[in-house]
Amino acid sequence: MYKAGITVFETGRVEVHSSMMDMLDQTPWTGQEKLDELVSPTWPQTDTSTSQSPSEGAMKGFQRDPNHHRLAARMTTILDALDAARVWHTMKSDIMRANFVSAGGSGNGLVWDETCKRPRQWLPNQHFRIATMMRMQLAVISADQPIMCGNRAKGGDGEETCGCKLDDRMYHSRVCKIGPARVRTHNALARAVAMELRMAGASVDVERHVPELYKINTEGVVMEAIADISVHFPGEGFLTHLDVSVRAAGAERYVAQRGHSRRVAHAAERGESEKLDRYGPQMRPIIIEDGGRLGPESTIVVHDLASRAAMFTKGLCPARPFRAKLVQALRRTLCFEQADAALAMLGSRVRALKGGFVL
Ligand SMILES: [Zn+2]
Numbered sequence: 001m002y003k004a005g006i007t008v009f010e011t012g013r014v015e016v017h018s019s020m021m022d023m024l025d026q027t028p029w030t031g032q033e034k035l036d037e038l039v040s041p042t043w044p045q046t047d048t049s050t051s052q053s054p055s056e057g058a059m060k061g062f063q064r065d066p067n068h069h070r071l072a073a074r075m076t077t078i079l080d081a082l083d084a085a086r087v088w089h090t091m092k093s094d095i096m097r098a099n100f101v102s103a104g105g106s107g108n109g110l111v112w113d114e115t116c117k118r119p120r121q122w123l124p125n126q127h128f129r130i131a132t133m134m135r136m137q138l139a140v141i142s143a144d145q146p147i148m149c150g151n152r153a154k155g156g157d158g159e160e161t162c163g164c165k166l167d168d169r170m171y172h173s174r175v176c177k178i179g180p181a182r183v184r185t186h187n188a189l190a191r192a193v194a195m196e197l198r199m200a201g202a203s204v205d206v207e208r209h210v211p212e213l214y215k216i217n218t219e220g221v222v223m224e225a226i227a228d229i230s231v232h233f234p235g236e237g238f239l240t241h242l243d244v245s246v247r248a249a250g251a252e253r254y255v256a257q258r259g260h261s262r263r264v265a266h267a268a269e270r271g272e273s274e275k276l277d278r279y280g281p282q283m284r285p286i287i288i289e290d291g292g293r294l295g296p297e298s299t300i301v302v303h304d305l306a307s308r309a310a311m312f313t314k315g316l317c318p319a320r321p322f323r324a325k326l327v328q329a330l331r332r333t334l335c336f337e338q339a340d341a342a343l344a345m346l347g348s349r350v351r352a353l354k355g356g357f358v359l
Contacts (some may be wrong), residue, residue, distance in 0.1 A: 095250035102249035102291025153181025181341035268295030
């Protein structure tokens with residue numbers, strides 16, 4: 001622990017060395033995630049009444065203390081945070097930092113840690129491989145073989161081709177405005193949420209017009225409101241309208257903002273406040289960043305849906321497992337769609353990938 005920059009005292013007090021605190025101070029893991037609270041004097045105290053040598057006393061007190069698992073969990077959290085801070089400092093660009101922070105948060109990454117019970121939910125090998133490389137920000141294509149984005153879309157002036165040079169990490173596949181990737185990912189996420197809610201016994205409408213949320217803009221034009229999902233649990237006398245969306249944490253519009261890379265869930269939070277301005281509080285957001293992190297308001301919405309599912313099914317669908325299932329469905333869908341968009345973008349050029357990526 002000492003080598004890692006942490007000192008545990010006989011009394012149970014824990015200190016992070018000042019050089020480590022300085023390093024943490026420059027990162028997103030202070031302030032919003034309140035890492036400083038972890039090293040506050042309110043740590044659980046260990047019993048040291050029969051201490052022998054200082055270190056033995058601390059260890060025995062630590063083992064006897066009923067709170068020792070909490071102490072251990074906090075120490076592990078600090079070790080993780082220090083590691084994350086080290087990696088964050090080695091990142092070469094703001095986009096990489098934004099993507100790195102976006103890949104964090106409670107339960108994020110379980111797609112890689114846990115095998116789905118249902119084989120039909122497993123990612124195909126090549127999707128899994130490219131999704132893993134993209135998450136780790138590894139080079140997917142060789143930088144010395146320029147590949148241009150061939151996405152095409154029909155517009156007012158005929159067919160438009162993107163033509164952007166693909167970056168070696170295939171980040172462009174997430175943010176390309178031409179081609180179907182963004183719409184397809186959005187639709188897949190909305191369908192995943194709808195399916196989980198239906199399985200919990202709710203009535204679900206997709207793409208429903210919500211006239212009560214229509215607005216008239218300054219030019220007198222009616223701005224329609226369409227909810228991605230309108231959900232209604234048995235016995236409820238109201239509908240909950242949900243707007244599902246995905247935000248690219250490393251997109252220029254977020255990265256260009258001052259202090260963005262030191263904020264956790266910055267892109268998702270911005271998305272939530274835009275939805276609030278556009279529709280008002282009756283349209284509830286479920287906004288996920290492309291790294292898998294949910295926005296703060298979206299986390300509350302997911303908790304709320306899970307509690308109601310538990311209440312209206314009289315415990316048949318308990319809140320906590322349903323919440324985990326819903327969030328995992330979102331993350332798994334996101335992961336599959338991102339990998340699929342990258343593979344589709346490479347198309348027949350997939351053989352040029354590093355490491356002999358042969359389909
Ligand atoms: Zn493109």
